[in-house]
Amino acid sequence: MKNIGEIRDLCTGCGTCAAMCPREIIEMNVNRKKGIYEPIIVGECDECGVCIKVCPGVSVDFRELNREIFGYEGEDMLLGNHEACYVAHSTDEKLRYNASSGGMVTQILIHLIDKGIVDGALVTRMNPEKPLEPEPFIARTPEDIIEAAGSKYCPVPANIALREILREPGKYAVVGLPCHIQGIRKAEMINRKLRERIVYHLGIVCNHTPSFMATEFLLKRLGVRREEVTGIRYRGDGWPGSLKVETVSGDILLLPEYWGSGFGQLFKPSRCRRCCDHMAELSDMSFADPWLREFEGEKKGKTLIVLRKGLGILDELKDEGLCQLQPLEPDKVLTSQLYNIYMKKKIYMIDNELYKGRFPRIDFIDRLISLFEPEKLKIPEKLMLKYVILYSILVSLKARRDFLR
Ligand SMILES: Cc1cc2nc3c(=O)[nH]c(=O)nc-3n(C[C@H](O)[C@H](O)[C@H](O)COP(=O)(O)OP(=O)(O)OC[C@H]3O[C@@H](n4cnc5c(N)ncnc54)[C@H](O)[C@@H]3O)c2cc1C
Structure with a gap:
């Protein structure tokens, strides 16, 4: 492959190539037929190969990256390397109510900014000008972080915001899906600035990203045309939360727990069907919903956390009364994500050569x-x-x- 223009169905739409291209000639465009982001080359390419080197779509060497990040190869084939697991929630009730699960990602980022541990965080909000488009950006205030809370169930080229991290010296946190984190780790392997500047990698556990067609389908169900939409929130208002659509006429339309029905599977991009990484194994911490029987009656939300690299931040938050934190058996984490982990570690790995790492026997x-x-x-x-x-x-x-x- 001479450049990312030839990637076709292997693209995860993460945006790493666009940020890392030395000539800045890669743009992420929406392919309207497929409802996903794809890179296009808009200038003269000198075939330097950087875009392919940082691409998590073409390959990921988990052995090498685990050694680089954790100092040893992956030991747990299902959850990835970890030190401990927790179930937690923010003690800020408003924040928790508006977030996807227990608001822990948002709470951690606010703490990192408040304490000056990082100067900014790569997060994603919905674009205020184009409400159905995601907007990855570097948040530098708690207000910005709060604006970006909540899961976006549509394609997100989050890593295009690495451009600002490359441009502006400082320390940063990044939030991303497994493929975003893989792209960032691959980019860090060849770029010292990124390696030194990104000090927290927060990974969002992900079964798959529904294409934009999924949003179109939901709008149709609500009887709303896309031109009428002034705002969309995929989750929030407690747990598990509702889809909330605001329209020009001032209506607020709710679709409670729509995504729990598994309907998103109908809009799964083909690249997600070849993914082996449900748990964001290359992050410092992974965040998920606690899909366990004991949390069935939960209304406010809790976040399940897999702590991979002990950076002390969770204890700090707990000591300052910013979160409630309880240890959880790793087997419980596995149970809560069992179906997706099985599909990704076995079914999607049949005749799949894209990843190097340790996998269960098929x-x-x-x-x-x-x-x-x-x-x-x-x-x-x-x-x-x-x-x-x-x-x-x-x-x-x-x-x-x-x-x-
Ligand atoms: C596409 C997708 C699929 C998911 N699949 C699963 C699953 O199968 N099982 C499971 O248990 N959990 C899944 N999650 C994770 C879950 O929805 C919550 O994000 C997680 O529990 C963290 O909750 P929180 O309240 O702590 O996060 P919040 O405090 O709400 O913060 C969420 C953070 O994630 C960032 N973010 C949101 N959406 C995206 C996105 N698409 N790309 C990059 N960054 C984003 C936001 O900018 C924000 O900073 C998925 C999330 C997404 C976005």
């Missing part, structure tokens, strides 16, 4: 399960729900047998 039954993926079969619409439930039960049983001690 057996005959895994291969059989892969043949019956709902997306691969032509199932009549009226039977789809029953089929998906049956398939999920099968996957969960196999995953429990293989992964839980």
Whole structure:
């Protein structure tokens, strides 16, 4: 591959190439047919190869990156390297209510900025001018951080904001999905400025990013045209939260717990179906929802945290009364994400050469399960729900047998 213009279906849309191109000739554009971001080359390329070197879409060497980041290769094949796991929430009730889970990502970033530990944080808000487009940016105040709270269930080229980190000296935190963090780590391998300036990597656990078609589908369900939208929040207002759409006529429309239905699977980009990293294994800390029976009645929200590199920040937050923090067994974390981890570590890894690392052994039954993926079969619409439930039960049983001690 001579440059990123030839990447096609391998692109994760992360934006790392656009930020790192020495000639600044790569732009991230929305492919309207697929509803995802793709890089395009807008100038003369000298084929220096940087865009391919930093691309997490073409390959990721987890062995090498784990050695670089943690000093040793990945030991836990399912959760990635970790020191401890927690369930936590911010003690700021408003912040917690407006965030996706327990507001821990937002709370940690505010603390880092307030204490002067970082000068800014790479986060993503929805663009105030174009409300259906995400806007990655470097937040430098607690107000900016709060504006960016909440999960964006649409494609986000977050890493284009690395440009500002390269331009402006200082210390930074970054927040990203697993593919964003992989891109950042690969870029740090070849760029000293990034390596020195980025001191916190906060990873958002991710099953997949729904394409823009998913948002279009939801707007249709709400009976709203895209031109009418003045604001969108994919989650918030407690846990698990609602989709909230504001329109020019001043209406506020809510769709509660829409994403829990698994509908996003229908809008999964093809590259997400080849991803092995659900848990953001290359981050310093990963953040997720606690999908566990004991939290079923939860209304305010809690964040599940996998602490990979002990930077002391969680204890600081707890000591200052900024969060409630309880240790959690790693097996509980695994249980809460079991289905997705099984799919990514086994089913999506069948005949997949994109990653180097340690993976669980794929057996005959895994291969059989892969043949019956709902997306691969032509199932009549009226039977789809029953089929998906049956398939999920099968996957969960196999995953429990293989992964839980
Ligand atoms: C696309 C996507 C898929 C997810 N899949 C799962 C899953 O399968 N299982 C699970 O348990 N959890 C999943 N999550 C994580 C979960 O929704 C919460 O983000 C996580 O629990 C942290 O919650 P919080 O309240 O601590 O974060 P908050 O305090 O709400 O902060 C969230 C931070 O993430 C940043 N952010 C939001 N969306 C994006 C994005 N698309 N790209 C880059 N940065 C972003 C925001 O800028 C903000 O700083 C997913 C999140 C996303 C965005």
